[in-house]
Amino acid sequence: MLLRTLKGRHSILLVFVPVIIILLWLGTFLNPVSLTMGQTQMPLYELLLFLTGGSNLVLNIIASVLLVLIAYGMVRLNEQYIFIRQRTDLPAFVFAFIGTGAISLGGMHPSLAAAFLMFLAIDNVFKIYQGTATLAKSFNAGLLLGLATLFYLFAGVYIIWLWTALAVLGYLRAREVLAGLMGFIAPLFFAFFWYFWTDGLGAVFQAISGLFSVNTDFASISLFQFVYWGILGFLVIMSSIYMLTVYEEKKISSRKYFIVLLSFFLFSAFSFIFFGGSGVEQYFISIIPVTYITSHYFVLQKHSWIGEVFFYILVLSSISIHFLA
Template identity: 70%
Template sequence: MSALLHSESLTVGQQMPLYELLLFVTAGNNLVLSLVACLLLILMAYGMVRLNENYIFIRQRTDLPAFVFALIASGTISLGGMHPSLFAAFLLFLSVDRVFKIYQGTATLSNSFDAGFLIGLASLFYLFAAVYLFWFWVALAVLGYLRGKEILAGLMGFMVPVFLVVAWYFWSDDIGELQKTVESLAFFQNSLGDVSVFQYAYWGILGFLVVLSSMYMFNVYEEKKISSRKYFIILLSFFLVSALSFSFFNGAGVEQYFISIIPVTYITSHYFVLQKHAWIGEVWFYLLVVSSILIHFIG
């Protein structure tokens, strides 16, 4: 609600081409952009449940991932609104679905192409989404499909939207402008800005919960079906790529949060649903809920 009532821009300067197109279509209206951001979060929350129903990462049908995602997604006050990384997160989430489909062994080339295409589109909204092409190759290795055909299909899918945008800028004689935009975003000195102690405390709670949930997952790893094991490793590698991007690229700031919470949602939801000591899970669950609410009042 605060993002809708007090809409403000979360970006400065020139952005990647598709986000600039979004700004043009919405006339840069911050309220409209915040509404689009809200819609994307709702679609992702719904998609979290659908993905689990399709691939049964959590061994029972539950709407909990949608609720956990909503809590965590709104848990960083400085990200109340639209940011290019949110659109990238939505597209990367769709690419996770395509990667999981590869394991089923049908249409591996078309799913590889689709995954690469979605990553390419995401990078045209948010530059640092391009590094998830490496995650795609890691996922292929985990699934046992690290073969020339799938690698090439994913690479071609990635290149198609990038090539079309570059061709458009070349045709418009603005290729130099595109190069300047990419360079400025790549070398932009991003920072966390003014972050309150309460926000750090919330991230600390969330970080500890991720570690606890991951340890629980490893403890029950051998009990999982082979497919669930592979999905877990793919989600964990997705999270690690996000963490490494934040660590190694100066221009990648706190907005990586939108992307990293995709695997975090599943790993923590799995812990809440299946861990054997119910009271411990409930304590952590209520702590997450209460802290996610309080951060909006004291953060």
């Protein structure tokens, strides 16, 4: 059975992760288009556009590399912190399928670059709980969130998530909070100082204002895409309910990691609701915790045939959406 095979520990199968991403994004490579609609973006994404010559194909290749790196990072993060009480490669495959499942986000978007940096920030946040170099890890997490904000404006909200995570992990102390804040401010300060020095600060504020005013055209999103997101939503609900039933059985560290991931997902949902400009591109960010929560369910739920059925539904819908939407 497919799920039984993929939830095992067969590292050789990981070579199929980039293959899955490339095949599901084949249309993205054959007909590359810009996902930012000519809208001026945050400084680091504008720099990326300059370095790539604005080539949509090159940008989409970079996007696929970022997806692969996050997918592999999912496996490494679980092995290091044992969020799922089993060594498994499944998170990489789950991320590969759902990461390519938003047709309107087929290719490079500032939020994907931000999601990669925010994934690294999660790694640093988890390391804080180990109790070593907490100031450095707090600073690094804040720094990564600051860099993410220079790619994608609405990533800045997650500095509040960092403080929330510190509270969950028992490190909401003045020095860790300040270290995270200093790390967050540092790249923003240097970026704005550079633009001030080069008389480009007005253009940056204009870009920020423009990004706040952009609204997602939901009418342009197909019914099949909403159905697919509905399937994901159902799996998230099922997986969360299962997580709650086994919550008391988990180690204290695993419980805290779960709450940190859940809060990360909630911040993504709140950003989507309260910031109209954030749009559906929050998808790239929100699927990081979604991958772990659903993978946890697929790996550990007791009725194997139910897991197989739901996993087949996820895989088949992730493939068929590219032909229907």
